[in-house]
Amino acid sequence: MIIRQEYLDRIQPFIGKPVIKAVTGLRRVGKSVFIRQIINQLKQNGIAEKNIVYVDIESLEFDFIRTYQDLNRYVLEQTAGIEGKIYVFIDEIQDISEWERTVASWSGQPDRYDVTITGSNSTMFSGQLSTKLTGRYIEFPIYPLSLREFRDFFPEFSDNEKLFDNYLRYGGLPGLRILDELRDETVLPFLRSIHDTIVLKDIVARRNIRNTSLLADICRFTYDNISKPLTASSISAYLKNQKISVTVPSVINYLTGLVDSQLFYKAYRFDLKGKRQLEINNKYYAADLGLRHSQIGYRSSDISYLMENLVYLELLRCFDQVYTGEIGKWEVDFVALKNAKPHYFQVTMNLAEPAVIERETRSLLAIQDNFPKTIITYDKIHGDGIAGIEVVNLIDFLLEAY
Known part of the structure; x- marks a missing residue:
């Protein structure tokens, strides 16, 4: 144990x-x-x-x-x-x-x-x-395993790149340890059975849901749109385009069930200029990426969204509160509070181009306080910080307790 x-x-x-x-x-x-x-x-x-x-x-x-x-x-x-x-x-x-x-x-x-x-x-x-x-x-x-814990559960992955690739693909449920080998043929059926149990026990039975097919559609759509602003209205509109009739209140009920069961976390948006929580443009993040991939598959083209999801989960483990943020017309990926003190984070695939650097730093530089600001990037090698903003590699960030 x-x-x-x-x-x-x-x-x-x-x-x-x-x-x-x-x-x-x-x-x-x-x-x-x-x-x-x-x-x-x-x-x-x-x-x-x-x-x-x-x-x-x-x-x-x-x-x-x-x-x-x-x-x-x-x-x-x-x-x-x-x-x-x-x-x-x-x-x-x-x-x-x-x-x-x-x-x-x-x-x-x-x-x-x-x-x-x-x-x-x-x-x-x-x-x-x-x-x-x-x-x-x-x-x-209690959250799924962090990358640090995943390393303890799977010491055979001595290489950090291999460790991260398996974590990104299969998630962090501790029960993965009972499997002889982490591969799609064994992991995905195992995760699907867990997902089915959660849906049936914690959503369908608890909320007396009869239209399980609609619930599955909403669940898949939410998985497909992690790290993106999402509303019940946008989900309803999408489903209607797919010839699926559904009301906004029904979508809200099903979304609430997905969050209550903790398959998803809802991240509220915070206006840094007005110092208030907003009720629009909230985002949903998967509690475990392995469960997500068991439902809609693993797509390497989603890497930027998966990165943001992993960072959000790590911040939940380490901070008291985590919001997505905005200052004026610009986004701040995360505002994380510990003991009421903020730490600001941006997540990006790379900082290879001047235009990317400008895009990722402008919102952080617009924040007029002296609290820490960090850019997390998939880049394997990075230089020094940028204008007082710390720059860290994603794997290093996940392996170091914040």
């Missing part, structure tokens, strides 16, 4: 503290293994096994737990007569009806219960739990 140390380091200060730990992320992104790593760490630190309760809602062993009453009853039965703090771990908790009622009850008994839950729905904390637990829970998102 490969330790995902960055996530363990992030959650460790909150273990044993009176706050609910909410681990979220795409299905098959490694949340269950991560939970087991936390449990192993607790045992190594002297916590008795009898003081740890682990419930995996996707396991038939726990099929009888359907409601919040079932969950509460089971934990009480397992811990009856046991002294000391009880460490409760509930995996994929969103499948339990009204689960937030039991979790809220446990949060009111911090001397008795330390609670960690996982879920595959990005909005699982936007309802009653958010109201009941204001200030008493912290969300820990």
